Amino acid sequence: MRTPIIAGNWKMNKTAAQAVDLVAEMRSDLEAAEGVECVVCPPYLAVPDVARLLVDSTVAVGCQDVYWKESGAFTGEVAAVMAAEFCQYAIIGHSERREYFGETDQSVNSKIKGALAAGLVPIVCVGESLELRQAEKTESWIIGQLHGAFEGISVEQAIGIVIAYEPIWAIGTGLAATAEEAERVCGQVVRATLTELYGSGVAEQIRVQYGGSVNAGNAAELLAKPNIDGALVGGASLKAADFVTIVRAAQAQSRAR
Numbered sequence: 300m301r302t303p304i305i306a307g308n309w310k311m312n313k314t315a316a317q318a319v320d321l322v323a324e325m326r327s328d329l330e331a332a333e334g335v336e337c338v339v340c341p342p343y344l345a346v347p348d349v350a351r352l353l354v355d356s357t358v359a360v361g362c363q364d365v366y367w368k369e370s371g372a373f374t375g376e377v378a379a380v381m382a383a384e385f386c387q388y389a390i391i392g393h394s395e396r397r398e399y400f401g402e403t404d405q406s407v408n409s410k411i412k413g414a415l416a417a418g419l420v421p422i423v424c425v426g427e428s429l430e431l432r433q434a435e436k437t438e439s440w441i442i443g444q445l446h447g448a449f450e451g452i453s454v455e456q457a458i459g460i461v462i463a464y465e466p467i468w469a470i471g472t473g474l475a476a477t478a479e480e481a482e483r484v485c486g487q488v489v490r491a492t493l494t495e496l497y498g499s500g501v502a503e504q505i506r507v508q509y510g511g512s513v514n515a516g517n518a519a520e521l522l523a524k525p526n527i528d529g530a531l532v533g534g535a536s537l538k539a540a541d542f543v544t545i546v547r548a549a550q551a552q553s554r555a556r
């Protein structure tokens with residue numbers, strides 16, 4: 300059985316002081332949700348303060364990106380080993396990083412390896428654009444992204460990775476994929492590709508999140524699907540009440556299973 304995982308991707312929102320306030324507001328409710336892994340991913344400058352606040356908490360901390368080299372002349376970058384001082388998770392290959400910051404399947408692969416070497420759990424994002432979807436290329440695109448991401452990743456490493464299926468057309472638009480569409484891609488594309496790469500015993504252990512306009516109203520339906528093991532939440536993770544509602548929906552599902 301896969302433990303559901305709900306991660307909040309705060310993107311470039313919240314100062315360190317605001318981040319601490321937001322975590323303080325929802326911390327006890329998140330901790331009360333047994334059977335669900337909760338992760339908050341604030342912007343880097345807020346990570347140390349948030350991590351200190353959550354030091355004895357079941358709520359984990361993630362960062363939104365890492366660089367794979369351990370140190371050196373890489374102006375502006377943060378090494379995975381540095382992030383690992385404060386974080387347990389690292390979002391890698393988010394579509395915004397691929398679109399605005401030139402990330403490729405190759406850099407995503409290097410970042411996954413760097414994160415794993417530092418002891419971080421990578422949350423690896425894949426997903427198709429509206430153009431690809433309309434051209435009916437969703438499947439081949441995501442298979443390609445997964446093959447690139449998992450290049451040279453061992454079975455033992457693969458089991459510890461979380462995948463987030465995030466259709467780009469659904470991110471920040473308020474137009475989430477339907478639960479049926481999300482389930483189809485998470486199961487018949489993502490988990491099927493993991494099965495092809497690592498066998499079904501391994502693929503059944505890897506958690507696959509859905510992301511893209513997940514909110515307090517649609518979370519329960521999405522999370523009820525058998526191949527959707529959690530959510531990567533953007534906008535709704537910035538509102539304590541909404542994020543707590545999403546986490547509770549995951550808890551209700553994990554109880555029902």
Ligand code: PGA
Binds near residue numbers: 465470471511531532
């Ligand atoms: P959204 O973002 O929930 O605001 O659509 C999700 C994401 O980009 O991870």
